[in-house]
Amino acid sequence: xxxxxxxxxxxxxxxxxxxxxxxxxxxxxxxxxxxxxxxxxxxxxxxxxxxxxxxxxxxxxxxxxxxxxxxxxxxxxxxxxxxxxxxxxxxxxxxxxxxxxxxxxxxxxxxxxxxxxxxxxxxxxxxxxxxxxxxxxxxxxxxxxxxxxxxxxxxxxxxxxxxxxxxxxxxxxxxxxxxxxxxxxxxxxxxxxxxxxxxxxxxxxxxxxxxxxxxxxxxxxxxxxxxxxxxxxxxxxxxxxxxxxxxxxxxxxxxxxxxxxxxxxxxxxxxxxxxxxxxxxxxxxxxxxxxxxxxxxxxxxxxxxxxxxxxxxxxxxxxxxxxxxxxxxxxxxxxxxxxxxxxxxxxxxxxxxxxxxxxxxxxxxxxxxxx
Amino acid sequence: xxxxxxxxxxxxxxxxxxxxxxxxxxxxxxxxxxxxxxxxxxxxxxxxxxxxxxxxxxxxxxxxxxxxxxxxxxxxxxxxxxxxxxxxxxxxxxxxxxxxxxxxxxxxxxxxxxxxxxxxxxxxxxxxxxxxxxxxxxxxxxxxxxxxxxxxxxxxxxxxxxxxxxxxxxxxxxxxxxxxxxxxxxxxxxxxxxxxxxxxxxxxxxxxxxxxxxxxxxx
Numbered sequence: 245x246x247x248x249x250x251x252x253x254x255x256x257x258x259x260x261x262x263x264x265x266x267x268x269x270x271x272x273x274x275x276x277x278x279x280x281x282x283x284x285x286x287x288x289x290x291x292x293x294x295x296x297x298x299x300x301x302x303x304x305x306x307x308x309x310x311x312x313x314x315x316x317x318x319x320x321x322x323x324x325x326x327x328x329x330x331x332x333x334x335x336x337x338x339x340x341x342x343x344x345x346x347x348x349x350x351x352x353x354x355x356x357x358x359x360x361x362x363x364x365x366x367x368x369x370x371x372x373x374x375x376x377x378x379x380x381x382x383x384x385x386x387x388x389x390x391x392x393x394x395x396x397x398x399x400x401x402x403x404x405x406x407x408x409x410x411x412x413x414x415x416x417x418x419x420x421x422x423x424x425x426x427x428x429x430x431x432x433x434x435x436x437x438x439x440x441x442x443x444x445x446x447x448x449x450x451x452x453x454x455x456x457x458x459x460x461x462x463x464x465x466x467x468x469x470x471x472x473x474x475x476x477x478x479x480x481x482x483x484x485x486x487x488x489x490x491x492x493x494x495x496x497x498x499x500x501x502x503x504x505x506x507x508x509x510x511x512x513x514x515x516x517x518x519x520x521x522x523x524x525x526x527x528x529x530x531x532x533x534x535x536x537x538x539x540x541x542x543x544x545x546x547x548x549x550x551x552x553x554x555x556x557x558x559x560x561x562x563x564x565x566x567x568x569x570x571x572x573x574x575x576x577x578x579x580x581x582x583x584x585x586x587x588x589x590x591x592x593x594x595x596x597x598x599x600x601x602x603x604x605x606x607x608x609x610x611x612x613x614x615x
Numbered sequence: 616x617x618x619x620x621x622x623x624x625x626x627x628x629x630x631x632x633x634x635x636x637x638x639x640x641x642x643x644x645x646x647x648x649x650x651x652x653x654x655x656x657x658x659x660x661x662x663x664x665x666x667x668x669x670x671x672x673x674x675x676x677x678x679x680x681x682x683x684x685x686x687x688x689x690x691x692x693x694x695x696x697x698x699x700x701x702x703x704x705x706x707x708x709x710x711x712x713x714x715x716x717x718x719x720x721x722x723x724x725x726x727x728x729x730x731x732x733x734x735x736x737x738x739x740x741x742x743x744x745x746x747x748x749x750x751x752x753x754x755x756x757x758x759x760x761x762x763x764x765x766x767x768x769x770x771x772x773x774x775x776x777x778x779x780x781x782x783x784x785x786x787x788x789x790x791x792x793x794x795x796x797x798x799x800x801x802x803x804x805x806x807x808x809x810x811x812x813x814x815x816x817x818x819x820x821x822x823x824x825x826x827x828x829x830x831x832x833x834x
Contacts, residue, residue: 416617472786473617483787495727497708516712523622523788552788553617559626565791566709567716569627572634576717579635583642590643591650598651 640806667828
């Protein structure tokens, strides 16, 4: 928190993002590297890299209000892992973050006053970032300073230039929305329909994806192109399965059957262990996690599909995608038993019908033919 | 309903409903055939029913020369798509996993490029049977709605499976959901259409062989 505060002071003194980064000891080389990564991730031509760099360097910190509703702070954690100060987190810090529960120093009335002041000063221009879902059953389930999540969201959304829903809870309801959804949790886009919304799902989302969306906004002054469920195509355009380095094993039919068999040790495909890679769209396979060090599948765990709606209710994390979610053998046994009984009854009825028609059947005799 | 919800429905309640209809339908129909019995044959037996019946179950797999000459296109395409369907259904890794979950045991899968090739061949052969059905005058005359419906509902799982594997058009969860739903549709109509031949063909062949066997003639 101390770090955030001092940074904020520095930003207000220095003004632009470029100056702040330099004062934090971020070299030009690593800054350009970040710009190049961002450009390539957004599928922009290399010629755009200097433009991104220029735009980011001169960006005049747009006011950002970050609302946290029914969430676990994992999304903020993802972005601000403190053990290495990444450019991503510095860019994030360098944005004029006027309201964020976890990161701001102010508390209580002062915190809410900061939010209201930021909203008033930047009405129509601030970015609203939301993580966490919104309970609709009872407003009392989740409140901040006595204000319900629903009220705070609708109030803050009014003056926002755009909304970035961060994390699967804010984008699709996430874990609070999971069956039986005790709080009646919904996503941001379930409530707000008159503002541009970017969904950055993931549990949590990849840090560079969050900053990539911000960088896009700072560079072009607009939001990136979105897919059919509101995700930036640049980051969520390809399935994990299609970009997975273990894909050749899937194609060859080499699978890990358990977590400790020979297949698992050899790094074979995790499809049989329930990997949701084939139905999940995210950038994990290309950007990886922890500064590009590794990612779930590389560390031997199947993809949970956390960037997809209702991933929590997707039929079991360790159940292979092609398997039925219910116990079909039991269904089949019961169906057979029922059918045998029904078949026996129908058979008896058919037999009765056959015998009855045999009985009333009049045989043609020689006499009949002579008539 | 989101696409993941649709997929969950297809993998859960959808499959349950389809399984109940399929299993109950097939069992009831076979039982009805068996329980109806056959008229007692009063003639003296000139051979065994069982040996003739069992032999014919296998010998009828090979078409006789005149039949082959008369409807070679139907037979060739028919054979290809049946073998293709068999390979694709029972040797693709996700399908084996599905079956293993139900019957409790599995077997080795074929590599996906092989399955892919079989799928393409099956699709071509199925299209071939349709073209033949529509262009051959006799076939067209004999074709009724059920023939076209069963062709379509057999073709659907193959083509949706192929499209789902290659992720063409829609996103993966929707494609997988559509593929599973198409199989469920096939399972649901199975007991009520000529698709029942997958089971009844053995009964029919056995009866044919048994009748001839009883008469002491070759079937």
